[in-house]
Amino acid sequence: MRIDKPLLQVKNLKKYFQTPGGMLHAVDDVSFDLLPGSTLGVVGESGCGKSTMGRAILRLQEPTSGTVLFDGTDVTACSKRELKALREQMQIIFQDPFASIDPRMTVSQTIMEPLIIQHKMDRRDKKGLERKALEIMELVGLAPRLVNSYPHELDGGRRQRIGIGRALVLRPRFIVCDEPVSALDVSIQAQILNLMQDVQKQMGLTYLFITHDLSVVKHFSDEILVMYLGQMVEKCESKRLFAQPMHPYTQALLSAIPVPDPRVRMQKIPLKGELSSPIEPPVGCRFAKRCPYATSACTQKAVLPREIEPGHFVACVRAGEL
Amino acid sequence: MDTILEVKDLVIHYETDDGRVYALNGLDLDLREGETLGLVGETGAGKTTLARGIMGLVPDPPGRIKGGEILYRGTDLLRCSNAEMRHVRGKKIAMIFQDPMTSLNPVTNVGVQIAEAISNHEHLSHRDALVKAREMLEQVGIPAGRAEEYPHQFSGGMKQRVVIAIALACNPDILIADEPTTALDVTIQAQVLDMLRELREKYSMSMLLITHDLGVVAQTCDRVAVIYGGEIVESADVFSLFERHLHPYTQGLLNSIPKLNEDVDRLQPIEGMMPDPTHLPEGCKFCTRCSYATERCRTSHPVMREVASGHSVRCFRYEQEERHEDR
Numbered sequence A: 001m002r003i004d005k006p007l008l009q010v011k012n013l014k015k016y017f018q019t020p021g022g023m024l025h026a027v028d029d030v031s032f033d034l035l036p037g038s039t040l041g042v043v044g045e046s047g048c049g050k051s052t053m054g055r056a057i058l059r060l061q062e063p064t065s066g067t068v069l070f071d072g073t074d075v076t077a078c079s080k081r082e083l084k085a086l087r088e089q090m091q092i093i094f095q096d097p098f099a100s101i102d103p104r105m106t107v108s109q110t111i112m113e114p115l116i117i118q119h120k121m122d123r124r125d126k127k128g129l130e131r132k133a134l135e136i137m138e139l140v141g142l143a144p145r146l147v148n149s150y151p152h153e154l155d156g157g158r159r160q161r162i163g164i165g166r167a168l169v170l171r172p173r174f175i176v177c178d179e180p181v182s183a184l185d186v187s188i189q190a191q192i193l194n195l196m197q198d199v200q201k202q203m204g205l206t207y208l209f210i211t212h213d214l215s216v217v218k219h220f221s222d223e224i225l226v227m228y229l230g231q232m233v234e235k236c237e238s239k240r241l242f243a244q245p246m247h248p249y250t251q252a253l254l255s256a257i258p259v260p261d262p263r264v265r266m267q268k269i270p271l272k273g274e275l276s277s278p279i280e281p282p283v284g285c286r287f288a289k290r291c292p293y294a295t296s297a298c299t300q301k302a303v304l305p306r307e308i309e310p311g312h313f314v315a316c317v318r319a320g321e322l
Numbered sequence B: 001m002d003t004i005l006e007v008k009d010l011v012i013h014y015e016t017d018d019g020r021v022y023a024l025n026g027l028d029l030d031l032r033e034g035e036t037l038g039l040v041g042e043t044g045a046g047k048t049t050l051a052r053g054i055m056g057l058v059p060d061p062p063g064r065i066k067g068g069e070i071l072y073r074g075t076d077l078l079r080c081s082n083a084e085m086r087h088v089r090g091k092k093i094a095m096i097f098q099d100p101m102t103s104l105n106p107v108t109n110v111g112v113q114i115a116e117a118i119s120n121h122e123h124l125s126h127r128d129a130l131v132k133a134r135e136m137l138e139q140v141g142i143p144a145g146r147a148e149e150y151p152h153q154f155s156g157g158m159k160q161r162v163v164i165a166i167a168l169a170c171n172p173d174i175l176i177a178d179e180p181t182t183a184l185d186v187t188i189q190a191q192v193l194d195m196l197r198e199l200r201e202k203y204s205m206s207m208l209l210i211t212h213d214l215g216v217v218a219q220t221c222d223r224v225a226v227i228y229g230g231e232i233v234e235s236a237d238v239f240s241l242f243e244r245h246l247h248p249y250t251q252g253l254l255n256s257i258p259k260l261n262e263d264v265d266r267l268q269p270i271e272g273m274m275p276d277p278t279h280l281p282e283g284c285k286f287c288t289r290c291s292y293a294t295e296r297c298r299t300s301h302p303v304m305r306e307v308a309s310g311h312s313v314r315c316f317r318y319e320q321e322e323r324h325e326d327r
């Protein structure tokens, strides 16, 4: 591991939502560092807070508390104007970019919009905008003839290329990728993952890569952060996590991935019950109700991540012993 | 093993404003008694259309069944009356859809919904049907005490179990499951698949499992059929298929997925994308994306050819191959 200064430092980040049933702890006290040029994969069950965490880091949603340092600047303390300037460096790619984009805009308008919002280019400079759009389209592998197409005319793979182009146009340093390939067929998924890897190398990008596909995350990430009900339960180098998962939830999760080889018989670790509610969660380990190793010590006080071995964080009172 | 369901040369088109969508183009498939057959292919390949075709639920318009046969124990379902098809759907062939909410009624509690499915084919009093519904819930791993709850009170995995309970309530011969776990997390997916496997054995059903997840296929199915452009391009038992995938499309699919036990720098995607279903290529439907394509592939259409016992492939590359009987 390199001894660079982290590009991103997340400290005790929390995002709570007020709901009719009480306070919902979507992201609850998550801390981690991210080195420049690396990829941190974020995995966990539906609703465990992955997207909320990604949005809170970018302040697309106001965090409840905690700090986010981007290259030393405190994102959470920025004014609106400072934040807008920071947006140039921090971008996001969504699962379906057109869920959040005007369907009446053409491919080039969609890709160029961030430049116009940031006053980097003038809306009236049609020639210049088109030249720049074609440059980005080439970078993300879109044929020039599509420059004036509309989103509904394109398939999912091409739409995602536009989403990536739009995120790259400002030459950011950091991108939150929220399930960028989940909606795509495997053959197209591989094309997009390769593209994202290529531009990462070319532009020295740092990724926070959210997904629920564990094979994809292993292939794509340097480090992996496992979330459970709003909390980070384990984080370490990607290969290490798969070779030696230490948190009982991670162990069960990895054991449940169907192996694409009929000769391999899986040894699944069965989990009792289902995801419990993130509303007013009880103290102690949130996995205790489903954990095969739970003891009374697990529910007495908050279970915080500990560095069990260098770079390997685990939030379990019995970590290391199991 | 006997064949319980045989689909022969099925052709289904959708007539749309943008032209004719060639969804199924002479599809052949046989499901054997007691087996789980996996049907794999990407979005738009025609998987759901096939499932709807078997169930007699192709929306018309725009769907049109242009030809073929669907033989269930020798009877052609395409020639059955609506009343006969209702009987088949109620008692013989059941289907689970991808999104559980499309098959659940949000304003009726789950116990009553299962009881209704039971009453559809068994003459039971309302009270007896409710008792049986509670048993079914326990069968799929949900405490009977939750029978009075409504779908929105259940998680995705629990809703899918209720859907399975409804499908099994009529004790069908055949269960068609269209991506039953795609919307679920892996730990829940594992529970649902295990449960389907147990129930299939217990009720000695045959199952057609539609999925795009090759891991699910490897772990759940006895045989596999790969569908592309509305036709089967390769079929084999699950061990032969993963050992020796022959069709360039099947090879492409397996190369595209990242493997947990191998580290590669770059994935090998299939180049290009699915052809426009209103303008499928004339020859081999895969020729626009195939790196082995020749002139002949672009003009003539390859047929299915058995290259090893039970292993068939639709590709000119295997024409010369002798059939091996060495398995």
Ligand SMILES: Nc1ncnc2c1ncn2[C@@H]1O[C@H](COP(=O)(O)OP(=O)(O)OP(=O)(O)O)[C@@H](O)[C@H]1O
Pocket: A017, A018, A019, A024, A025, A026, A044, A045, A046, A047, A048, A049, A050, A051, A052, A053, A212, A278
């Ligand atoms: N605006 C909101 N108001 C109230 N609750 C919210 C809001 N946004 C998210 N939540 C809740 O916060 C929790 C985390 O949601 P989030 O979307 O971050 O999950 P996720 O891990 O991204 O899930 P998925 O894998 O399904 O995308 C969930 O319980 C969700 O219902």
Ligand SMILES: Nc1ncnc2c1ncn2[C@@H]1O[C@H](COP(=O)(O)OP(=O)(O)O)[C@@H](O)[C@H]1O
Pocket: B014, B016, B021, B022, B023, B041, B042, B043, B044, B045, B046, B047, B048, B049, B050, B059, B062, B063, B277
């Ligand atoms: N109701 C419909 N009207 C028009 N086209 C349809 C309809 N349903 C499916 N199709 C088209 O038929 C083809 C096969 O679709 P489908 O059977 O749903 O594929 P799969 O389930 O494999 O994703 C696709 O091109 C799809 O767009």
Ligand code: SF4
Pocket: A247, A248, A249, A285, A286, A287, A288, A289, A291, A292, A293, A294, A295, A298, A303, A315, A316, A317, A318, A319
């Ligand atoms: S803290 Fe206790 S309940 Fe939680 S994961 Fe560890 S052993 Fe299981």
Ligand code: SF4
Pocket: B247, B248, B249, B284, B285, B286, B287, B288, B290, B291, B292, B293, B294, B297, B302, B314, B315, B316, B317
């Ligand atoms: S028939 Fe030709 S184009 Fe089709 S899969 Fe075989 S080699 Fe490729």
Ligand SMILES: [Mg+2]
Pocket: A050, A051, A052, A178
């Ligand atoms: Mg999300």
Ligand SMILES: [Mg+2]
Pocket: B047, B048
């Ligand atoms: Mg479908």
